Amino acid sequence: MTKTSFLSRYRTPRLPVPHQGDTALVTGATSGIGHATAKELVRRQFRVIGTSRTPDSPTSRANAPDGVELIPLDLEDPDSIAAVPADLEKLGAGPVTVLVNNAGESQNGPLEELPREALVRLFQVNVIGHVELTQLLLPQMRDARRGRVVFVGSMLGSFPLAYRGSYGASKAAVKAFAFSARREVSRFGIGVSVMEPGAINTGLSERRTIYVDDHGHYAEEFRTMLNHLNDNEATGISAAEVADEILKAISDRRPRPLYATGSSSRLAFPAARLLPRDTMGGIIAAKHGL
Ligand SMILES: NC(=O)c1ccc[n+]([C@@H]2O[C@H](COP(=O)([O-])OP(=O)(O)OC[C@H]3O[C@@H](n4cnc5c(N)ncnc54)[C@H](OP(=O)(O)O)[C@@H]3O)[C@@H](O)[C@H]2O)c1
Incomplete structure (x- = not known):
């Protein structure tokens, strides 16, 4: 078997691409x-x-981009999630x-000091809420025989960082859901990807x-990490650049499992394949002053 046929044997098939006039739902559309x-989806003539x-x-109305219709969603509240299909129907979408x-939610803190209720909320908002919303909308995509689901993770889901364990874990969880669901739904013409911003x-x-x-015990080191994190974000790339990557996951005929941008992602992912895990972890920590 040649290398090419070996690779193509295991590739995700080409999938239909959602097109202008289709309806797109973006959670948390008032910011960032x-x-x-x-x-960008409005610019490309999606509803x-x-x-x-x-x-x-x-x-919120002032912060939503022109042309975007807003519906309520609080991912902390299962009833609010369950109401989304009816709200979409009311709009005639x-x-x-x-x-x-x-x-x-962007949660921070040392493992030893994270309160249970904060952990439960984080996983409801960052993981379970989006899984539930996806469950509610997949039937519409199956019926339409096309669809794209993009989970916005974080590079911290691939590169864990001290004092960001809960957040990184939530983003790693989302990635595992997405990678699993990809295989489940591709035969219905649906692509699932993760976008990991730096x-x-x-x-x-x-x-x-x-x-x-x-x-x-952790206060001083925590502050050091947080100051570096905030500096990195203040000098980070723009949200528009992340949106461009998300649009690739929506419009690529063969959507990749993972897209990433920012924080030297082009270097970090190949480096992680070459370097010992411990060394890579040390580099990530050092980038945050630890
Ligand atoms: N910024 C970064 O450096 C970075 C890096 C990696 C990953 N990310 C990820 O990228 C995504 C967006 O980040 P961002 O920086 O654009 O954040 P952001 O500017 O703070 O925007 C967050 C959005 O989420 C909504 N939201 C917050 N809590 C919610 C909840 N409980 N239920 C429903 N909606 C809620 C907010 O809308 P309302 O207030 O109107 O409800 C807001 O529109 C997040 O998943 C974040 O983890 C960000």
Whole structure:
């Protein structure tokens, strides 16, 4: 068997591409990466529905990109997730063939000090909520015989970092769901990918949740890590650049399992294949002042 036929034997098949006029749903469309993705989808003439926890507030309406219709969604609340199909129907939106699972919480803290309720909330918002939403919308994609689901993970899902264990774990969980579902749904014409951004300048630093005892054993190192993290984000690439990668996952005929951009991703992923895990972990820590 030649190398080419060996590789093609195991490749994901070519899939139908959602097209202009199709309905796209972007979670967390009022800010950052979700905003930029929704805006680009509008530019490409999709009908774009965005979500916000407060869709009717003047701020959310002002923050949503032009042409994006907002519906309510709080990923912490299972009832809010369950209401999404009915809200889409009320808008008369056609089948959703593009789902960008973007909204998320950026949690920080040493393993020893993370409260249970914070962990449960994080996994509900970053993982279970998006899995539930995907479950609700996959039937529409199956019926349409085309669809793309993009989970916005994080490079920290591939490259764990001290004091970001819960967040990295939530993003690694999302990646495992996506990689598994890919094989399950490709025969229905549906592609599933993960987008792993590095440090992106979205102002997310101001919206982090932080769990650390200010006078505890980890306080000083934690602050060092956080300052580096915030500096990296302030000098990170733009949300629009991430949106461009997400659009590749939506429009590539053979969507890749994983897309990544920012934080030297082009170097980091090949390096991780060559270097011992421990060395790679040390490099990531050193990049954050540890
Ligand atoms: N920025 C980065 O450096 C970076 C790096 C790697 C990965 N990421 C990931 O990229 C995604 C977007 O990040 P971002 O920086 O663009 O964040 P952001 O600017 O803070 O935007 C987050 C969006 O999520 C929505 N949201 C927050 N909590 C929610 C909840 N419980 N239920 C439903 N919606 C909620 C917010 O909308 P409302 O307030 O209107 O509800 C907002 O539109 C996240 O999954 C994040 O983990 C970001």
